[in-house]
Amino acid sequence: MIKGLYEAHLPVRDIETSIAFYRRLGLEIAHQGEAVTFFWIEKGRSWLGLWQTDKVNTPYHPSLRHIAFQVELADLVEAKEFLEKKGIAVREAFDFQPEEQPIVLPNNPQTHAAVYFKDPDGNSLEFITPLQIDQEIDFSMMELQEWKNQNNL
Known part of the structure; x- marks a missing residue:
């Protein structure tokens, strides 16, 4: 993955x-x-x-205890099930509950989809997939399915 x-x-x-x-x-x-x-x-x-x-x-910003692993979009869609089968819980991120993930983040200049979880020491981990690059897009975070619907994908 x-x-x-x-x-x-x-x-x-x-x-x-x-x-x-x-x-x-x-x-x-x-x-x-x-x-x-x-x-x-x-x-x-x-x-x-x-x-x-x-x-x-x-104190350090929470992102300083954070690593993101790049995955393919198809794997990201299955990430929650993949993690749960291994006994790893998806965590809340940016007020999105685990059942609402993957979420889409408008991190200009690149839009991403992501799922968040923690390691045994509480470090923030993420599976992430770049969706668009070099586009300044102004939108609120949303579920991946909503983003796909808005972009006719």
């Missing part, structure tokens, strides 16, 4: 210094925000999220 690592996240003390560092390594910015920046590792396939944090005064 797992085809590769889609995303990983790191805490950084100074986002601008870190942006300059990762640009020097040749990475391209996928999205830049005030306290978070995503760099493409392989455009459309994997990225690195940098989250500015002061670990002395501010």
Whole structure:
């Protein structure tokens, strides 16, 4: 089912210094925000999220204990059943209950579908499938089936 690592996240003390560092390594910015920046590792396939944090005064953002595994769309549709057969529960994500997943996330510049679960230590894990790349789309998160209906798929 797992085809590769889609995303990983790191805490950084100074986002601008870190942006300059990762640009020097040749990475391209996928999205830049005030306290978070995503760099493409392989455009459309994997990225690195940098989250500015002061670990002395501010707890790490929950995404810093998060890894996403890339899967094919057909496998994602079956992910909940796949996990449950292995005794792994799908967890709530962004107010979507397990029975409502997979969900579609409008993470510009790329739209994704995903299912969320945890490892034995409580780390957030995700099966993710890219749906669209390089399209700035403004919509709310929704169930995958609703997204398919809206896009005539």
